[in-house]
Amino acid sequence: MDSFTEHTSFYIDGGLQQPLGSETYTVIGASTEEPIGRVPVAGGKDIDAAATAARRALDSPGAPWPTASPAERADAMERFADAIQARADQFGRLVSRENGMPIAMSPRANAHSTAAILRYYAGLARTFEWEERRPSFTGTTTLVRREPVGVVGAIVPWNYPQTLAIMKVAPALAAGCAIVLKPALETSLDAYLLAEAAAEAGLPPGVLNIVPGALEAGESLVAHPGVDKIGFTGSTPAGRSIAEVCGRLLRPVTLELGGKSAAIVLDDADLDATIKGLPGISFFNNGQTCYGSTRLLAPASRYAEILDAVSAMASGLRVGDPLDPATAVGPVVSAAQRERIEGYIASGHSEGARLTAGGGRPAGLDRGWYVEPTVFADVRPDMTIFREEIFGPVLVVTPYSSDDEAVALANDSEYGLGGTVWTTDEERGTAIARRVRTGSIGVNGYRLDFNSPFGGRRASGLGRELGPEGLNAYLELQSVYLPA
CATH class of the missing domain: 3.40.605.10 (Aldehyde Dehydrogenase; Chain A, domain 1)
Structure with missing residues (x-):
């Protein structure tokens, strides 16, 4: 075979x-x-x-x-x-x-x-x-x-x-x-x-x-x-x-x-459940997923706690042979794609974002187009890595001070394909989801439904x-x- x-x-x-x-x-x-x-x-x-x-x-x-x-x-x-x-x-x-x-x-x-x-x-x-x-x-x-x-x-x-x-x-x-x-x-x-x-x-x-x-x-x-x-x-x-x-x-x-979807973590979110769910919507298929939530918006009141947990999660993802059932993150599709991703990582550094996980090529994998699962903190809306689709295992984290600001940040994008809201209050999460201008959005997860329309705005x-x-x-x- x-x-x-x-x-x-x-x-x-x-x-x-x-x-x-x-x-x-x-x-x-x-x-x-x-x-x-x-x-x-x-x-x-x-x-x-x-x-x-x-x-x-x-x-x-x-x-x-x-x-x-x-x-x-x-x-x-x-x-x-x-x-x-x-x-x-x-x-x-x-x-x-x-x-x-x-x-x-x-x-x-x-x-x-x-x-x-x-x-x-x-x-x-x-x-x-x-x-x-x-x-x-x-x-x-x-x-x-x-x-x-x-x-x-x-x-x-x-x-x-x-x-x-x-x-x-x-x-x-x-x-x-x-x-x-x-x-x-x-x-x-x-x-x-x-x-x-x-x-x-x-x-x-x-x-x-x-x-x-x-x-x-x-x-x-x-x-x-x-x-x-x-x-x-x-x-x-x-x-x-x-x-x-x-x-x-x-x-x-x-x-x-394309997409540059947001994961809005509300201040009442169950952090353990959120961290358990994020790999499947932020690093799924090595970050090569159009609807992936690759901008994480964290409440200022819990920013350090959430950032530490997200960074530890990304650092703990197993990177390796895609044919190994234990692998969580494999290589990206081509050398050109890896160069593109590495260019965005360099942009994050040069524009002042703070690297908290990954950022390079994993040790011990000298063959294959691998990129470490990467997390940038303190990402501002004017930064390239906040605005442009990277299409690789890179997650950017931005703080917000209120629900209104979280919605505004989520909508501050030329894209509108996917997104998620994380909360212990489903009614509150649904109300936030209704305000995000996107073709699809999940509350406490993202499960593509064959019986419902899928597509994007803008x-x-x-x-x-x-x-x-x-x-x-x-x-x-x-x-x-x-x-x-």
């Missing part, structure tokens, strides 16, 4: 197709800095082939997907979920090798959750009101129909490659769309496992096409004339560029972008994924005005 894996084809039109270019990409293991695989890199012509196959799957006379009932689509999705579930160990281990995700969470994040999302949307497809008759104010009736948006271009990053892909693929399949999925090159090997599962599930040719690529492939997909909608998860700068193209083309787009994105709202994003509405 851990040998070098080479792929020479793309998954297009229900089978393997040779690339139309010669460029390849070598996938490097995050913990070993050694090559673990090689894949072809999609160019514009490959994207065109995939988009053409997707269009054919929807428009060709006699194509099975457009005529399938919602129940038949749901059956196919459940077979797809079963095929993914059967490969859970393979998905988990492969993604851990690719991007450094600790193996203790990787099978759940890359197989169990993806299968659950598919099953959720399969169930929704069976019960969704695809058509309804509404009485008209003229005394007649209007038939309101919900139909698939068409061909979907889905572009996903490397941090949660399977979950983020299925958050687009599952509602698109439930709606009756066809998809061109462009995975990130850093985690392209696991995309071929997804193709295997799709083929085993018997998805009709062209309904799901998988073409790993870089900037050229992404730009070609976003602007392709045969694509009807874009679903994107990634950085805010990339999201802005995609939004500009989609705006010019009047093409619907869902964007789930620089954190447009639109929502998950829940019935995630299905609506892949539908078009048609009103049929019936005669009296």
Whole structure:
């Protein structure tokens, strides 16, 4: 399983197709800095082939997907979920090798959750009101129909490659769309496992096409004339560029972008429970989590106590081999990502923040792109590390003097994706949560709910994924005005 894996084809039109270019990409293991695989890199012509196959799957006379009932689509999705579930160990281990995700969470994040999302949307497809008759104010009736948006271009990053892909693929399949999925090159090997599962599930040719690529492939997909909608998860700068193209083309787009979320620790918080919960929302997946609470706001009355506990927690997290079940923090995805994180750590030093944990590379781990879990104290709102998304295991701590100031600090950001409130008074915590301008927020934890909308405000994105709202994003509405 851990040998070098080479792929020479793309998954297009229900089978393997040779690339139309010669460029390849070598996938490097995050913990070993050694090559673990090689894949072809999609160019514009490959994207065109995939988009053409997707269009054919929807428009060709006699194509099975457009005529399938919602129940038949749901059956196919459940077979797809079963095929993914059967490969859970393979998905988990492969993604851990690719991007450094600790193996203790990787099978759940890359197989169990993806299968659950598919099953959720399969169930929704069976019960969704695809058509309804509404009485008209003229005394007649209007038939309101919900139909698939068409061909979907889905572009996903490397941090949660399977979950983020299925958050687009599952509602698109439930709606009756066809998809061109462009995975990130850093985690392209696991995309071929997804193709295997799709083929085993018997998805009709062209309904799901998988073409790993870089900037050229992404730009070609976003602007392709045969694509009807874009679903994107990634950085805010990339999201802005995609939004500009989609705006010019009047093409619907869902964007789930960056974050710089706040953890508000109220003065009545149970410190032991807070410290127990923080690793899962501040250092989860080595800090490579878009909704992570990476700004901790602590009451001035308990600032020293909370800071000491948070710093001790970070220093005590086990850093090491992502394939070791005891590892809490593995390496980040690449040398470039580590350099970026280290640049932010240097910025924290130069702007006067006080380092209380980590800040360097862990001793004894000479290979792999490791960064120590890091905590900065006395971080002011004007500091770079308070304002910009670091996307690594770095937590910044800022004091506040009142609930109003805590809310103001939480909202003092161009982002608005996640967040948490920590308190022993659920009613008070909920009241604070309501005041934070963010797409999602948890009280005494953060548990992503497949049945509820997920997404961001402002620089954190447009639109929502998950829940019935995630299905609506892949539908078009048609009103049929019936005669009296």
